[in-house]
Amino acid sequence: MPKIKMTERVFQTEARVLSNKHIALNYYKIVFSCVSIAKYARPGHFVQVMISGKEEAFLRRPFSIHKAGNGNFTILYEALGKGTGLLSQIKSGARINIIGPLGNGFEYQPSAISRQLSAVSYQPTVIVAGGMGTAPLLFLAEKITGHKVTKSSFDLVRLRSPQVAQDSLRSQRHRVLVLIGAKSKNQILCEDEFKKLGCVVKIATDDGSRGFKGKATELLEYILRNTQYAIRNTKIYACGPKPMLKEISRISSGMNISAQVSMEEHMACGIGACLGCVVDTKTGYRRVCKDGPVFNAEELIWK
Structure with a gap:
């Protein structure tokens, strides 16, 4: 399976803002018209955005590509500091200087190949999104599922027998489970969007206000040990806070399961x-912006 390598086409361009919408709390989605970046963007890639307004942020800000296609790409962001605060004020029609797509993305099985293999192989996929780590994972889910919307008819908690679980899933074209973790129910992102792709979505909140009470990693470990996702060949993809990714690395290595994690780090240049x-990492220090942001979890040395 080829890895999505550092994009060969990187552009510095003026992208036009199509919309910049507030979706919940301090969360926003901004859509850019930019054919060059949209054409070469892949799940896990990011862009460096020069933010300007009444004031100008000195450094570019990195943002994961949330979705891309038809000449447009989307960023999901949280307005917290000066830079993202300025970004939230930008109106439709504005032009923003952007560099991208940048980085190394996820290894994944494209939907066309998945459909060819679905009759002879069983490879469950688990996506774990923690907070703003949701941003690059919707794009990944779109590519894995091929935008096909299916209705899930099985209950993860009840499927304790590997054979029953496998029989239940043989008829399903795609097997993507999405675990969304948040501090509280009003911070859950993209649940409906994942469901529209036919993903099975489970929620974990720290305060128990929605779904499983606890961390997404606790829910992940329970599912891996008690459902069909423990059978074989499970693939885990994750993005979120570093403690979450560290715990996923522990869980996946202990169960001999493949895990890819997208690291969130402050970066200035974005080009290494x-x-x-x-x-x-086990082979020395690596740059998140150029060698990542996606790494195999087993490669990383966690401190």
């Missing part, structure tokens, strides 16, 4: 020059 976003 400033060395401000390095992480420690």
